[in-house]
Amino acid sequence: xxxxxxxxxxxxxxxxxxxxxxxxxxxxxxxxxxxxxxxxxxxxxxxxxxxxxxxxxxxxxxxxxxxxxxxxxxxxxxxxxxxxxxxxxxxxxxxxxxxxxxxxxxxxx
Amino acid sequence: xxxxxxxxxxxxxxxxxxxxxxxxxxxxxxxxxxxxxxxxxxxxxxxxxxxxxxxxxxxxxxxxxxxxxxxxxxxxxxxxxxxxxxxxxxxxxxxxxxxxxxxxxxxxxxxxx
Numbered sequence: 001x002x003x004x005x006x007x008x009x010x011x012x013x014x015x016x017x018x019x020x021x022x023x024x025x026x027x028x029x030x031x032x033x034x035x036x037x038x039x040x041x042x043x044x045x046x047x048x049x050x051x052x053x054x055x056x057x058x059x060x061x062x063x064x065x066x067x068x069x070x071x072x073x074x075x076x077x078x079x080x081x082x083x084x085x086x087x088x089x090x091x092x093x094x095x096x097x098x099x100x101x102x103x104x105x106x107x108x109x
Numbered sequence: 110x111x112x113x114x115x116x117x118x119x120x121x122x123x124x125x126x127x128x129x130x131x132x133x134x135x136x137x138x139x140x141x142x143x144x145x146x147x148x149x150x151x152x153x154x155x156x157x158x159x160x161x162x163x164x165x166x167x168x169x170x171x172x173x174x175x176x177x178x179x180x181x182x183x184x185x186x187x188x189x190x191x192x193x194x195x196x197x198x199x200x201x202x203x204x205x206x207x208x209x210x211x212x213x214x215x216x217x218x219x220x221x222x
Contacts, residue, residue, distance in 0.1 A: 096158060
């Protein structure tokens with residue numbers, strides 16, 4: 001069983017819509033959860049982190065965490081073409097980080 | 110603020126040649142340091158991590174090695190490269206037990222020919 005699972009997509013949404021990205025994890029001891037954005041040919045960029053159950057909002061981004069269901073999601077409101085990228089989910093149960101394989105998002109103008 | 114550097118940015122090496130990639134971090138002390146590899150169209154594979162000088166944990170047995178000669182310096186090496194070593198090598202700092210973020214450097218794109 002993989003530590004972190006994501007739907008690889010591709011996910012396509014029209015400009016201005018809400019993009020919803022999902023992630024499940026297997027280690028119940030995980031304490032911190034992260035979303036990275038990776039543009040083609042570039043390194044991953046941290047865009048959101050969440051440590052407690054519930055929602056965390058930062059601009060157009062909202063991270064949602066449900067530890068009981070071992071589920072974390074990322075919502076992108078008012079999606080823009082510049083949001084087109086691969087989004088990586090990561091969890092940190094200790095010194096190591098476990099990454100999903102990423103979801104490719106395309107925002108269509 | 111913290112900054113992480115990697116060099117070189119790109120590298121083309123023949124099979125059987127040695128490798129040395131360097132990563133340095135500025136603006137923090139005693140960071141956890143990590144080496145990842147991302148093959149084309151694949152996810153991130155953790156290769157090594159270090160919680161302090163001289164302390165290296167290896168995640169994947171292979172022909173690569175890592176060293177941490179100074180607090181904010183992390184080096185990835187190989188004596189003889191294989192074709193399968195091609196990929197995007199990423200250094201990261203941060204992490205730890207509890208609530209710590211992890212940040213990536215710009216990466217080194219290695220092509221073994």
